[in-house]
Amino acid sequence: MKAQHDRTNEELLLDRIRDILLRDDRKTLSRVEATLQERQRLSEKVSPIIEEHIHFLKENFPREFQTEVEKIIDIKLKRSQEKIIELIFPKLGLLIRKYISHEIDMLRERIDRQVRKSWFGRLQRWMAGVKESDQILANLHQTSVEEVYIVQRDSGLLIGNASLNQTIDKELIAGMLTAIKLFMEDAFRRGEEEVELIHYNFYEIFIQNFYGFYIAVAIRGSLSLEERDQLSKQLFIFAEKELNVDLKNLSPSFYHQINNKLETSFLTKTTTQHNDQ
Amino acid sequence: MISKKVVLTGSFGVGKTSLFNRFISNTFSDKYLTTIGVKVDKKSMTIEGEEISLILWDIAGEVSQEKVPKSYFLGTSAIIYIFDLSSPTTLKNMQADLRLLNNLLPGVLIRKVGNKQDLVTEDVIQQMKKKANPDTFTSAKTGENVEELFLDIAKFLIS
Incomplete structure (x- = not known):
C-alpha cells in the first residue's frame, strides 16, 4: 500500500517537472497547431514562400527544366510520329503537287515564249499563214x-x-x-x-x-x-x-x-x- | 456601321426564300422555286440611331441540317430556323437540328419561326405553340410578323 502511494507521488512529481520543462515547448506547439489548422494564418505563412517559388520557376523554368521538357517532347513526338505524318502528309502532298504543277506551267509558258521568238516559231507561224502583225497584236495584251x-x-x-x-x-x-x-x-x-x-x-x-x-x-x-x-x-x-x-x-x-x-x-x-x- | 451575318435555314418548302424576299423587297410569289446552294442579300436598318447591315444567307432547304454544308453557318451571328405550320413533317427533325446548330455555333442566337400562318387555323397555332414552342409565327404571304422578326434580331445583335 505504501509502495503504491510512493509511486503515485513520484508520478505526480514527474508530471509537474514535465509541465515545467515542456511549458514553453507546448505553447509553441499549440501556436503551430493553431496556425496549421487556421487557413488564413497558414496562408499568411505559406503563400509568400509559394509565390517566391512560382516566381523562381517563372524566371528559371527554361534553364532548370529545359532538358526534361525536351525529353518529354522528344518522346511524345516519337510516339505520335505516325499521327503527325498522317495529319501533315495530305497537306504536304497537296502543296507539293500544287507547286510542281505551277512550276511546270510556268516552264511551259517560258518555253512557248522562247519558241515564239525563235526562227522556228516564225517559220511555224509563216507556214500556218499567221501574219507577223497579227501575232504582235495577240502578244500585246x-x-x-x-x-x-x-x-x-x-x-x-x-x-x-x-x-x-x-x-x-x-x-x-x-x-x-x-x-x-x-x-x-x-x-x-x-x-x-x-x-x-x-x-x-x-x-x-x-x-x-x-x-x-x-x-x-x-x-x-x-x-x-x-x-x-x-x-x-x-x-x-x-x-x-x-x-x-x-x-x-x-x-x-x-x-x-x-x-x-x-x-x-x-x-x-x-x-x-x-x-x- | 455594323454588319452581321444571319442564316435562314430549315426543311425544304417551308418558305425561307419567301420570308427572305418579303423582308428584303416586300414581295411574295406563290410560285415555288427551289433554292440551289445559297442566296445572299442585304438589308440595312437603323436601330436607336445605330445603323446595322443584316447580310442574309438563304440556304437551300434540307430535311435534316446534317446535310447542309457546315461552312455556310460559320461566322454567323443569328440563325432563323423555319418550319411550316401547315406541314408537321417539317418539324420532325427540329430538335436534332437545333442540337446540331447549338453544338456547331455555341451561344449564337437561334430563332424558331413557324411560317405560313395564313394557311392554318387558330387551333393549329395553339397546338404548335405547345408542340414546337416557336419564338414567333409569321406569314411571308401577308407579311405578318416578318419585319418584327428581323427587327427583333437586329436589336439583339446591336445590343
Missing part, C-alpha cells in the same frame, strides 16, 4: 486590276475594298462571292482545295486564300501565270504588312485606312505585257 475585296473567310463579311468603278453594294458582293466559293468547294468535294480563280468573259477574279480571310482581285483581261504569281506575292506582302491584326475586332477607322491602302497598292497599276519583246 493589257490587264488591269479593277476591284479588290478583303473578305472574312467564315462569315463572308467585308473587311475592306477598293474599286475603280461604281458597282452594286460591296457587302453584297463579298457575301455572294463567299457563298459561290463555299458552294463550289462543297459541290465538287475536292477535299481541302479552295477556289482560286473565277473566269468570265474578259474578266478574272483571282482569289488568294489566307487563314481567317481571303483577298479577291477582279482583273480585266487575263493574267499569265507569271503575272498571277507576282500578284500572289504582292498580296502576301500586303497581308503580312497590313492585315496582321485581330480581324474580328476592327475599329471603324481601320476600314477607311485599309481601303485607302488597297487603292494605292493595287488599283493604280496597269500591267501591259509585251511578251515577245
Whole structure:
C-alpha cells in the first residue's frame, strides 16, 4: 500500500517537472497547431514562400527544366510520329503537287515564249499563214486590276475594298462571292482545295486564300501565270504588312485606312505585257 | 456601321426564300422555286440611331441540317430556323437540328419561326405553340410578323 502511494507521488512529481520543462515547448506547439489548422494564418505563412517559388520557376523554368521538357517532347513526338505524318502528309502532298504543277506551267509558258521568238516559231507561224502583225497584236495584251475585296473567310463579311468603278453594294458582293466559293468547294468535294480563280468573259477574279480571310482581285483581261504569281506575292506582302491584326475586332477607322491602302497598292497599276519583246 | 451575318435555314418548302424576299423587297410569289446552294442579300436598318447591315444567307432547304454544308453557318451571328405550320413533317427533325446548330455555333442566337400562318387555323397555332414552342409565327404571304422578326434580331445583335 505504501509502495503504491510512493509511486503515485513520484508520478505526480514527474508530471509537474514535465509541465515545467515542456511549458514553453507546448505553447509553441499549440501556436503551430493553431496556425496549421487556421487557413488564413497558414496562408499568411505559406503563400509568400509559394509565390517566391512560382516566381523562381517563372524566371528559371527554361534553364532548370529545359532538358526534361525536351525529353518529354522528344518522346511524345516519337510516339505520335505516325499521327503527325498522317495529319501533315495530305497537306504536304497537296502543296507539293500544287507547286510542281505551277512550276511546270510556268516552264511551259517560258518555253512557248522562247519558241515564239525563235526562227522556228516564225517559220511555224509563216507556214500556218499567221501574219507577223497579227501575232504582235495577240502578244500585246493589257490587264488591269479593277476591284479588290478583303473578305472574312467564315462569315463572308467585308473587311475592306477598293474599286475603280461604281458597282452594286460591296457587302453584297463579298457575301455572294463567299457563298459561290463555299458552294463550289462543297459541290465538287475536292477535299481541302479552295477556289482560286473565277473566269468570265474578259474578266478574272483571282482569289488568294489566307487563314481567317481571303483577298479577291477582279482583273480585266487575263493574267499569265507569271503575272498571277507576282500578284500572289504582292498580296502576301500586303497581308503580312497590313492585315496582321485581330480581324474580328476592327475599329471603324481601320476600314477607311485599309481601303485607302488597297487603292494605292493595287488599283493604280496597269500591267501591259509585251511578251515577245 | 455594323454588319452581321444571319442564316435562314430549315426543311425544304417551308418558305425561307419567301420570308427572305418579303423582308428584303416586300414581295411574295406563290410560285415555288427551289433554292440551289445559297442566296445572299442585304438589308440595312437603323436601330436607336445605330445603323446595322443584316447580310442574309438563304440556304437551300434540307430535311435534316446534317446535310447542309457546315461552312455556310460559320461566322454567323443569328440563325432563323423555319418550319411550316401547315406541314408537321417539317418539324420532325427540329430538335436534332437545333442540337446540331447549338453544338456547331455555341451561344449564337437561334430563332424558331413557324411560317405560313395564313394557311392554318387558330387551333393549329395553339397546338404548335405547345408542340414546337416557336419564338414567333409569321406569314411571308401577308407579311405578318416578318419585319418584327428581323427587327427583333437586329436589336439583339446591336445590343
